[in-house]
Amino acid sequence: MPVRRALRLVRRYWRVLVRYSTRYTAPVRRAWRRSLQLRVVAITLVASSLLVGTFGGYIADRSSDILLGRARDEARSALATKVKFATDQLTLYPQARDPSLPSALTDLVNDLFDGDSADRGTSVISIRAEHWPDLKAVALPPVDTSELITPEMIKAVSGEGGGVSEQIRTAEIRGETIKYLVYGSPVTTRFGQVELYYMVPIASEDQDANLMRTTVLATGLALVILLGVVAALVTRLVVTPVRVAARTAQRLSAGLLDQRMKVDGEDDLALLAAAFNQMAANLQRQIVRLEEMSRLQRRFTSDVSHELRTPLTTVRMAADLIFSERDEFDPAVARSAELLQAELDRFEELLTDLLEISRFDAGFAALDAEHTDLVPIVERVAERLAGLAERAGVEIQLNLPDTPVIAEVDPRRVERVLRNLVGNAVEHAEAKPVQVTLATDDAAVAITVRDHGIGLKPGEERLVFNRFWRADPSRARQTGGTGLGLSISVEDARLHGGWLEAWGSPGEGAQFRLTVPVRAGDRLVAAPLPLIPRDRNVEVS
Structure with missing residues (x-):
């Protein structure tokens, strides 16, 4: 249960986060979709940032490596000289128990420190003799070298097979934090082996590297901004005429042909x-x-x-x-x-x-709209076309509500539309029934006229409303009206602010749907009856 509760809380907070992020990022996404200039500038900034960042980082790293490599070469050279000098001096003492050896080690460190060419205020030289307890570690200047000389480095220098070891360490000397390049080397004498550690400050090299990184960063940032400004200006030069052309084209499409x-x-x-x-x-x-x-x-x-x-x-x-x-x-x-x-x-x-x-x-x-009950209109149309239907052997079936269907329409025009639709359906029904259905909701009234005759081929549902268009020219020469009935009907529907639509399929008949708003002037959104009949796959006898 706690796990499920936690998952529900996570999902809930995630939905809230997505909703708020979508709300607050909507202006940005809208601007991104609508502005070509914004997209070009943004892509230029991202691409130039990646390019400048990559090359700038490479140049900064290479410069740092060069500066550090130079300091290493100098430190190695100085270490080799000091190791040789220490070896020559300590060779004079054949035994570790020699009473003058501790003072000799101190003097040796003094001599090495005095001969150091580095900054004597920050460089450190130390000699350790860990295997002889009587010989203590000596360091100049007298500072704590525990942060600089780590146990791992001591082991690498003094252990079996030990040799020259290198580390970069940071320590606080006289209240100042300094980065050191630490070298350790074994010194072989007649009484055994001691360790010589040479610690050179690389603060100046580090400062130079940081200065170079800052310079590269500032230069790269300035270059990226400059590229963004150039991209914005160049894009503006191209986009502005395109925007002017778009506005001019909109005015032309609105009928202002002199633009x-x-x-x-x-x-x-x-x-x-x-x-x-x-x-x-x-x-x-x-x-x-x-x-x-x-x-x-x-x-x-x-x-x-x-x-x-x-x-x-x-x-x-x-x-x-x-x-x-x-x-x-x-x-x-x-x-x-x-x-x-x-x-x-x-x-x-x-x-x-x-x-x-x-x-x-x-x-x-003009539309002479008045509140009219459409049920009597449908019945009157069916009654007037009953003779035509009887001669064609067609039955007109009415599916009408039991209550009145009141709408604000022009009854003369609606009756003319229904007369054209039902008359065409009877002529093309091929002795099969024709269904006329009336339905309404709060916003619209729909009337469908369904026949089960020859139907319409794909694409003819749009052509059928053209003036003088005939689906079967040879048939039209013998039967049918003037060829303008459906064209007038669709104009009548548009005058009401409604729709007149057609559906048909070869061998399955056709259906026409008239949809008008209940209140004149309202905008239609949906129709109470479907355009495609529900019985299209049902065999009609």
């Missing part, structure tokens, strides 16, 4: 600005030309639709008269009168749709 970049100089950035301005000018000309062509096309469509109304009315009157007297004609003439009446109906529908499309294109379409 241009400032061209300075003749370098690559100036060439980029000039090319950008040329591109913007070409786009402006093309957009203006296309807008003029679109305006002329919309005006042409509107004018033609209006102008055709007058002769169509006259032809309609004549056709109605002929159609009413068709029983008195020959069968062939009567059939022609029926075909004329049907094509006039279709032509009139086409003119109506063209006028509606022209209003959408001109931006004159």
Whole structure:
């Protein structure tokens, strides 16, 4: 239990740490993602720091090794001279019990210290004779050498097979902490072996090495900062025109087609600005030309639709008269009168749709929204298309709520959308049922129209809303409407602030979904009904 409690506490504190670190580092991460200049400067600083640090450390270490090596060479040379002098002096004493030997050792240390070329205020010379109790260790100046001459060094010098040994030690001499290069060497005499220790201060070399490290560090830091400043300036020279180009492109995309970049100089950035301005000018000309062509096309469509109304009315009157007297004609003439009446109906529908499309294109379409119960609208559409469904052998199945579904919509436009969707579904159902489902939630109302006919191929769910697009051109020549129904329907949905979407699969039929907000002007987030039907893998009889 204590282990589990500890693990829970660790996980809890870890989550808190991650949450707070994420919160406080979010501005940094945002700036890192958005600023090219920051990334370039940061990468330059890191790379230059690693490079300068590596070479600076190598140079400092090599300089320290050179300074220490020089001190070692000098100390070894001095030690060899002192060992030879001590050997010559102590050879005069054949026995360790000679009463004059202790004073001779002291005199020897004095002579060695007087002949030392190093700083006599800090260098130390000591002779030890550990195997002869009567001979005590002598050191000049008279200081405690226990911190400088360690037992390990004594063993290395005086032990069996002993020889010259070296150490670097730090000791406090006369209240001052000094680093020493300590050498020990055995001195062979007629009465045995003694040890000579020579301790040379390397404070000056250490100071020089520290000064060199500080110099290298300061120089490297200054170089890194200089590289960062240079990288920032160079990046700024490149990034600033790019930012200007981005802002100009945003203004162009917002419709401000007269925006241009400032061209300075003749370098690559100036060439980029000039090319950008040329591109913007070409786009402006093309957009203006296309807008003029679109305006002329919309005006042409509107004018033609209006102008055709007058002769169509006259032809309609004549056709109605002929159609009413068709029983008195020959069968062939009567059939022609029926075909004329049907094509006039279709032509009139086409003119109506063209006028509606022209209003959408001109931006004159208005939404007359009111609180409306959508259940009667769906029932009315199904009732009006019942004859068409009966002739096609299709059953229209309604899945409607038992309670009213109230939404702020334009009932005329919603009914037109449903009439187009249900009519298309009946025509393509291939004598299979068509399901119309209505559902709502707090924010949206959705209506789906599902058929089990030929379906749609991949990619056709986006093309189906294009004007005059037909999935099966040969079929469209015999049945179907004007080819503008779904285009008008999607515009009606957008006018409500809603969606009109399609799904289809070959052999599994298709489903269209109309989604509108409950309150006019609200933004849609989700639909109460799925676009892909739940029965897509169920065999429909």
